[in-house]
Amino acid sequence: MKLMVSALALTAALVSGAPALAQDKIVKLGILDDMSGLYADVGGAGSVIAAQMAIEDSGLVAKGWKIDIVSADHQNKPDVGVNVARQWIDQEKVDGLFGVLSSGVALAVTGVAKEKNVVYMNSGAAASDLTGSACTPNIVHWTYDTYLLANGTGKAVVKAGGDSWYFLTADYAFGQALERDTSAVVTANGGKVIGAVRHPLNSSDFSSFLLQAQASKAKIIGLANAGGDTTNAIKQANEFGITAGGQKLAALLLFLTDVHSLGLKMTAGLQFTETFYWDMNEGTRAFSAKFSERMRNKQKPTMVQAGVYASVNHYLKALDAMGGNVHDGVKIVDKMKAMPTEDALFGKGTIRADGRKIHPGYLFEVKKPEESKYPWDYYKLIATIPAEEAFTPIEKSACPLLKK
């Protein structure tokens, strides 16, 4: 029992950091992300660096602001995410939550952000519900969502000639939603869906599924899955010579770091949608050079990390415009919605009334190994999805905020 008391005392000592006083010009950001699991390369430590860079670039510190960052690993567990967020807000006076990869955690944190009235800018979760049925006045959803992935990739690939599809779908809600949405987009644009095969989550053997896909003779094999499933499917498709045989793979969710770890040999010809690529223009290159210098593995930023930078950047701009930190999440989010966004990474954009950040999407194709001229030279741009078409049209948004 003594041990229990001392254990409690110890934890107490760990928890009680010095709380910031509720004053003007003091800001504390919380980066809540997957730091150790399957999304750690996509967000993780890189997202913390991106947020630090956004603070430095804002120049607010020189103007007398005090801006701190705390970060934590939500371990992809919704209850850990919720507890960390709640504790940050209650005890460390965190004003804004950023990052939050993984849809389950992202949706769970929504409630805390609303209850405690802090700013919640998500960059990394795919769930379009964040600005749909689950939207709150405290959310801004930055980088991408399932609508963009389905709509962007589906439409652009059909337009580029890939008019017959066969899906390889992870058999759970996220995969099924992607397959359903993408099928609708493909047929609406004059393509046809020949068939689909469902594989269990976290499969290691895709051979029978891939052979079915190969036998379907569809021009495009759509990978409606994520993470390890996508990379495994790509590897094995390569072994079966599917891409060499003229069929193309369209991954619905793939990140730069996945391409990097698979290598160009495996991924050449793969098409997918992202909203940011480091080698787009001067601005993105300058940011990425600085970013990769600070990364331990010298990686270039993913779109999720870019989204964290841009969202922190816009948040600080809004605070600056308000002349100080009012510590009121809804007010700050309203201000952010009222201001047009502009940054070097996503260009000019807006935040809609439902919290959806609007910017263009891009359909990329992975280069062949011989086309790649320098490190991380991986993508070529196939098509641009204009900002107004990239996300759920506002009249179709299920967000309760819009029904006033």
Add this chain to the structure above:
Amino acid sequence: MTGAAITTIPAPGAGLNTEMKVFAVMAAVLALIGPTGIVYPYFIMQALCFALFACAFNLLIGFVGLLSFGHAMFLGTAGYASAHAAKVWGVAPEVSILFGAAASALLGVLTGLLAIRRQGIYFSMITLALAQMIYFFYLQAKFTHGEDGIQGVPQGKMFGLLDLTRPMTLYFVVLAVFLLAFLLIYRIINSPFGEILKAIRENEPRAISLGYKADQYKLAAFVLSAALAGLAGALKALVAQNASLTDAHWKMSGEVVLMVLVGGLGTIYGPVLGAFVIIAMQQYLAGIGQWVLVAQGVIFVACVLAFRRGIVGEIAHRLRVAL
């Protein structure tokens, strides 16, 4: 593995005083520490839910000698059932909690009937297999919303009086439920029924030869454990305001084994302390990012090497008392 680890078998009545004293201290510490805010109340609530879960699990492994490797299915089932009842049907919190526990108890009856027919590793494997089936059912089922989980579970008013959206009210409700359930487990262990369970643990054929229907006792213990684990799950859904797949995943079944081992197998306070240690590690090590798993591993190895009976088991052994 069970026989070697359990060394502190309280003689009936002998350790009663120490145990009750410790209980009073535990209740007092928990009741006092919450309102002060020295330790974050939500952390304690979360840890109490897991402590109850671990106690329920310990009832089975520590006192009947059955190692279930599928207890997450009870935690998860109750979480989903109560979250669904509270959110979609809009029932009062006390009803949703009881509904969750009842759902788990029912699942306990169904899975228990199958699982207790086998012993040792086969029992563990059957519970694991059943839990995996349940997990994949929840992954697919419409009402669980797959990997997004049920979010924003309303806390509401208990008995129409206690406003659970107020942190301190919620804290004392959770604490009261935990303490009552803990006393119930203590009572079960020290009842004639509990004595028979221990007899079955020590030597099942002999218990049968004495005329006890061992299977019925084992099933009863299994269902009790399932219902209590369900109570923990339902309470947790109310505290965290969400029910997610994490709770039904096999890793959770493993985590509860870890909690009980770290705290002390077959002791009544061990699971409580073990749950606090493991949950504290998950919460407070979240700040060190990618090192969290490494730290967890190191601490576990240290525990296994230094206190083989678990923390409480070791203390009880040194002091020669039952805890």
